Amino acid sequence: MVQALLPFVNAVGRRTVEVELEGRHVRGDAEPRWRVVAATTLEPARPPEAMEDIAREYRAMQEDILRHWREEVKDSARLAGVWSFEQLAYWYVGGFIAKGVLGTLEAVAPTVVSVLGKGGAKAAQWFRTVLIRTPPAEREALQRLWMKVEAEGLMALEAGEQAELRHILARVEKALHEPLDRQAKKRLRQWARREYFETVNPRLAKELGPLRMEEYEIHHRIPLEYARLFPRTDINQGTNLVAVERTVHRSINRVWESVGQQAQRLDSRQVEALSRVIDQQYGSWFHRIHVPAESASALATAEQNALRAVKQLLER
Numbered sequence: 626m627v628q629a630l631l632p633f634v635n636a637v638g639r640r641t642v643e644v645e646l647e648g649r650h651v652r653g654d655a656e657p658r659w660r661v662v663a664a665t666t667l668e669p670a671r672p673p674e675a676m677e678d679i680a681r682e683y684r685a686m687q688e689d690i691l692r693h694w695r696e697e698v699k700d701s702a703r704l705a706g707v708w709s710f711e712q713l714a715y716w717y718v719g720g721f722i723a724k725g726v727l728g729t730l731e732a733v734a735p736t737v738v739s740v741l742g743k744g745g746a747k748a749a750q751w752f753r754t755v756l757i758r759t760p761p762a763e764r765e766a767l768q769r770l771w772m773k774v775e776a777e778g779l780m781a782l783e784a785g786e787q788a789e790l791r792h793i794l795a796r797v798e799k800a801l802h803e804p805l806d807r808q809a810k811k812r813l814r815q816w817a818r819r820e821y822f823e824t825v826n827p828r829l830a831k832e833l834g835p836l837r838m839e840e841y842e843i844h845h846r847i848p849l850e851y852a853r854l855f856p857r858t859d860i861n862q863g864t865n866l867v868a869v870e871r872t873v874h875r876s877i878n879r880v881w882e883s884v885g886q887q888a889q890r891l892d893s894r895q896v897e898a899l900s901r902v903i904d905q906q907y908g909s910w911f912h913r914i915h916v917p918a919e920s921a922s923a924l925a926t927a928e929q930n931a932l933r934a935v936k937q938l939l940e941r
Contacts (some may be wrong), residue, residue: 643715648876714753715938717771718744722777733791734798736856757816758809759797767793778860801856810849817843817861825863831915842874844865844911848881848902854893869907870915876924877903887939898938906931 650657666828718741721727731738737755741748770790773781782790805813821843822830830838844867845860852860859865869877879901884891891899904911906927910920917924 633749656747662843710753710756711749713756713768714749716775717756718749718752720775721773724774726774726779730791732793735796737798740857747859750862751857754813754816754859754861755797756803757812757861758800758805760808763793763796802853804853813849813861814843817845817866818859819864821866821868825866826843827870827916829868829912837914840871841868842871844869844874844877844902850881850888851891851893851896854891854896867911869910870917872917873907873910873915873924876928877907877931880906880928880935883932883935884939897937899935902931902934902938906928906934 644661645663646659646661648657648659668759688732721730722744727738727742737752740751744768759767766789770786770793773786800809822838833841846865846867847855847858849860852858880900884899910924
């Protein structure tokens with residue numbers, strides 16, 4: 626039995642091994658004799674179709690982790706640092722689900738658990754945005770702890786490390802319901818620009834060219850200033866991103882700024898209504914090349930119409 630199981634100890638982390646035994650009893654012997662016929666590692670059940678993309682990405686990254694771990698590269702920042710935010714998100718979401726960790730975190734991070742528990746690419750993309758807005762020090766600490774979990778199992782975390790993991794996720798949860806700080810906004814805007822021109826609308830990027838692209842900015846239809854009202858929404862998802870020429874974006878910003886002190890009292894329903902006003906008045910400039918001199922009058926009219934509509938909404 627021992628000889629049959631020894632090869633399995635070369636792997637990293639916990640596993641369940643199924644052993645098939647064959648017994649033989651010879652007349653006159655007090656006990657039967659047993660030998661191992663087969664020994665295999667039990668594989669988890671195939672994930673639901675909605676989870677297959679996460680499972681596939683997670684398995685690939687898990688193999689990468691184990692390979693590096695066997696080579697004694699235990700510096701999580703060094704390993705995780707070569708992965709993109711997207712890869713890290715799949716790694717975390719896949720690991721949280723595969724290892725049954727979500728249930729243990731629900732008390733400290735209910736929103737995180739609620740979104741990730743649904744699985745699928747949308748959950749991973751949502752968590753990618755969460756990682757982008759998370760301060761670098763907290764991201765590095767989370768990577769360090771989760772790398773150990775992936776390589777050695779959740780039980781390998783010492784009491785202090787388990788408390789640290791819960792604390793980090795609690796901070797992530799709290800931040801989802803708070804206004805974004807300046808650095809978080811900066812990181813999200815940088816990522817939104819890259820995401821839009823590389824993934825959402827590469828055709829427009831090609832039409833504009835590198836030089837003219839500098840004149841275009843990315844407008845968040847639901848502004849970053851109100852992300853706290855939409856904690857379960859990926860504020861950087863493609864449907865929330867719009868490319869507009871700089872003068873158009875400045876005009877849109879003036880409309881949002883007209884809300885003034887009432888901004889602190891708006892709820893999600895009101896923010897969505899204001900966003901629809903912007904869409905209605907400025908939609909003709911979304912996702913397209915714009916020559917400011919050719920539509921200055923139309924832009925001024927759109928701004929005045931939007932300002933009136935916003936005022937009416939706020940007076941209700």
